[in-house]
Amino acid sequence: MSLRLYNTMGRKMEEFKPITPGHVGFYGCGPTVYNYAHIGNLRAYVFLDILDKTLQLLGYDIKHVMNITDVGHLTGDGDDGEDKMKKTAEERHQSVLEVAKFYTDAFMADIDALNIRHPDVICKATEHIQEMIDLIKQIEANGHTYMAGGNLYYDISTYDDYGKLANLNLDELKAGAGKRKVVVVDENKRNPGDFVLWFTKSKFEDQAMTWDSPWGRGYPGWHIECSTMAMKYLGEHLDIHCGGIDHIAVHHENEIAQSEAFLGHQWVNYWMHAAFLQLKDGKMSKSKGDFLTLDTLVDKGYKPEYYKYFCLTSHYRTSANFSFDALDAAKNSYESLINKIIEQKNLARENDSVDTEQEKQFIDSFNSFMFNDLKTPQALAVMWDALKSNTLPAKSKLNFLEHVDKIFGLSLTDVINKSESGFVVSPEDEKIIEQRQQARINKDWKTSDELRNLLASHGVGIKDLPDNKYQLFDITKAI
RNA sequence: GGCCAGGUGGCAGAGUGGUUAUGCAGAGGACUGCAAAUCCUUGGAUGCCGGUUCGAUUCCGACCCUGGCCUCCA
Numbered sequence: 001m002s003l004r005l006y007n008t009m010g011r012k013m014e015e016f017k018p019i020t021p022g023h024v025g026f027y028g029c030g031p032t033v034y035n036y037a038h039i040g041n042l043r044a045y046v047f048l049d050i051l052d053k054t055l056q057l058l059g060y061d062i063k064h065v066m067n068i069t070d071v072g073h074l075t076g077d078g079d080d081g082e083d084k085m086k087k088t089a090e091e092r093h094q095s096v097l098e099v100a101k102f103y104t105d106a107f108m109a110d111i112d113a114l115n116i117r118h119p120d121v122i123c124k125a126t127e128h129i130q131e132m133i134d135l136i137k138q139i140e141a142n143g144h145t146y147m148a149g150g151n152l153y154y155d156i157s158t159y160d161d162y163g164k165l166a167n168l169n170l171d172e173l174k175a176g177a178g179k180r181k182v183v184v185v186d187e188n189k190r191n192p193g194d195f196v197l198w199f200t201k202s203k204f205e206d207q208a209m210t211w212d213s214p215w216g217r218g219y220p221g222w223h224i225e226c227s228t229m230a231m232k233y234l235g236e237h238l239d240i241h242c243g244g245i246d247h248i249a250v251h252h253e254n255e256i257a258q259s260e261a262f263l264g265h266q267w268v269n270y271w272m273h274a275a276f277l278q279l280k281d282g283k284m285s286k287s288k289g290d291f292l293t294l295d296t297l298v299d300k301g302y303k304p305e306y307y308k309y310f311c312l313t314s315h316y317r318t319s320a321n322f323s324f325d326a327l328d329a330a331k332n333s334y335e336s337l338i339n340k341i342i343e344q345k346n347l348a349r350e351n352d353s354v355d356t357e358q359e360k361q362f363i364d365s366f367n368s369f370m371f372n373d374l375k376t377p378q379a380l381a382v383m384w385d386a387l388k389s390n391t392l393p394a395k396s397k398l399n400f401l402e403h404v405d406k407i408f409g410l411s412l413t414d415v416i417n418k419s420e421s422g423f424v425v426s427p428e429d430e431k432i433i434e435q436r437q438q439a440r441i442n443k444d445w446k447t448s449d450e451l452r453n454l455l456a457s458h459g460v461g462i463k464d465l466p467d468n469k470y471q472l473f474d475i476t477k478a479i
Numbered sequence: 480g481g482c483c484a485g486g487u488g489g490c491a492g493a494g495u496g497g498u499u500a501u502g503c504a505g506a507g508g509a510c511u512g513c514a515a516a517u518c519c520u521u522g523g524a525u526g527c528c529g530g531u532u533c534g535a536u537u538c539c540g541a542c543c544c545u546g547g548c549c550u551c552c553a
Binding site for chain 2: 011028029030031032037038040041042043044045047048069163166167168169171172173192193222242243244245246247248249250251273274275276277278282283284285309310313314315317318319320321323325326328329330331332333336337339340342343375377378380381382383384385440443445448449452461462463464465466471
């Protein structure tokens with residue numbers, strides 16, 4: 001089955017054709033590790049993971065590369081800005097590297113909590129400075145740069161296709177336009193769209209990390225790291241490059257300009273961009289400081305799976321509106337899903353017949369939505385259809401859900417395969433359960449209810465089923 | 480100012496030139512000692528105005544509104 005993807009370059013749906021049959025190399029822009037990733041950031045990584053797993057399902061051998069940006073960026077506007085990494089380091093009385101490590105670890109923990117597969121290569125900007133310098137030298141040798149004010153700039157007028165990804169009209173580009181209160185135009189630039197490849201004259205005092213280079217001691221510009229590392233790990237031609245929509249106009253245009261100026265040929269075949277998570281008042285912003293992290297949600301009693309389910313209910317190319325009402329709806333949906341799975345497990349235990357033909361139909365239907373630009377909302381609808389089907393046997397439903405979970409990563413497979421004894425109760429509680437069952441047989445409801453409360457106080461939840469059967473669950477994990 | 484993306488029921492969110500997916504929430508009912516879960520039934524929407532059409536939520540145009548990018552950000 002073929003995969004259709006929406007290519008930001010050209011703004012249209014295209015059939016995906018890998019450069020090398022059977023293989024896919026793709027690069028996703030990773031986090032800047034000066035603070036926690038917020039749930040808006042995380043939505044983009046959920047999308048990347050869905051892409052990753054869909055490609056896997058199609059049988060591709062995947063090389064997924066992600067950068068970790070651990071060199072400084074501005075916190076504020078123009079000259080009053082500070083190095084974000086340095087600022088955080090000072091606040092925490094730590095070194096910049098310690099800060100980077102701390103937030104990189106936090107990011108990886110978030111990724112794990114959301115059942116996101118680790119990229120095959122996770123590369124840090126600070127470990128690739130020499131490669132960046134080498135690349136910049138080549139770009140310079142090819143005649144695309146100029147020195148001004150101590151910094152080496154990329155001259156976009158030397159690259160004919162600048163703006164092709166974002167439909168930029170260079171004559172209309174305004175330096176410092178937008179909602180900024182303080183506008184500081186870099187007087188060194190020949191063109192407002194030019195950007196720095198290498199800084200030696202830092203805008204801020206005491207840049208935390210600097211390196212020697214042919215242009216003087218300094219640090220790399222903000223765009224060169226992705227070009228450098230993508231080429232190092234994926235070669236001169238990559239299949240897919242992903243990121244958030246905010247990257248389209250500046251970061252990715254600049255990456256293309258640098259990379260193709262160096263390569264002399266097209267660099268990336270498919271550009272894919274994830275839309276933002278919206279709050280009532282606009283996007284969630286890392287640099288504004290107040291944002292929701294996955295940990296915040298967990299502290300409020302929400303499982304990471306609830307947030308992941310929420311992400312799947314909207315298409316990656318449309319902005320999603322986050323609210324706690326919406327998250328509660330995702331939570332209820334997810335818990336309902338889990339209950340139905342447990343229900344089906346009980347049914348399958350008594351009748352494990354399957355209907356492979358129908359199973360296949362549901363799987364094909366699910367896949368057809370996923371293979372059509374990752375249409376997770378419709379794929380989710382297929383999942384519910386299968387679950388509520390009157391004709392699909394319980395065992396087949398479970399088989400189908402295991403398939404779904406390969407892509408969605410909602411811990412469904414864990415629920416399906418977890419044996420009932422996976423939740424171990426103490427011998428003392430086992431006796432209480434036994435006593436309660438006896439009380440129920442005797443229709444001694446008062447004792448039964450008291451014992452149920454007692455079990456609850458021990459963290460043991462119990463649900464009564466027909467025929468004097470029951471089901472235990474961990475009450476501390478139920479919300 | 481330029482560019483981009485949207486406006487669908489209480490919430491979230493799809494598809495579609497002709498009975499508006501799906502989930503949550505709501506209402507009614509079944510089952511149940513209770514609880515939980517499950518099942519059945521059900522009401523409710525396409526920003527505004529024109530145009531094309533036998534027919535538009537879908538196509539076209541104007542308008543209104545929202546969000547994003549043009550500073551690092553997913």
